[in-house]
Amino acid sequence: MSTKPSLHEIQQAEKKPLWQRLGWLAMIWTGSVVALFIVASLMRMFMNAAGLSTH
Structure with missing residues (x-):
């Protein structure tokens, strides 16, 4: 298991620019x-191959 981040690590993460943090959020x-x-x-393709369709 991972340990909790230290106060120093949290402060370093907060120093990153807002655009960079928002960029990560947008990418995720x-x-x-x-x-x-x-x-x-893929689910729709397999359902169509099995003969299930919406019309």
């Missing part, structure tokens, strides 16, 4: 949306 969000799209597309 975009990555999760893309991953969800891929999983949903």
Whole structure:
């Protein structure tokens, strides 16, 4: 298991520019949306191959 970050590590992370921290947030969000799209597309493809369709 990992240990809690030290006060020094937290202060170093807070010193990073806001744009950099928001950039990480945006990248993680975009990555999760893309991953969800891929999983949903694969599920739809397999369902269509099994004969299940919406129309």
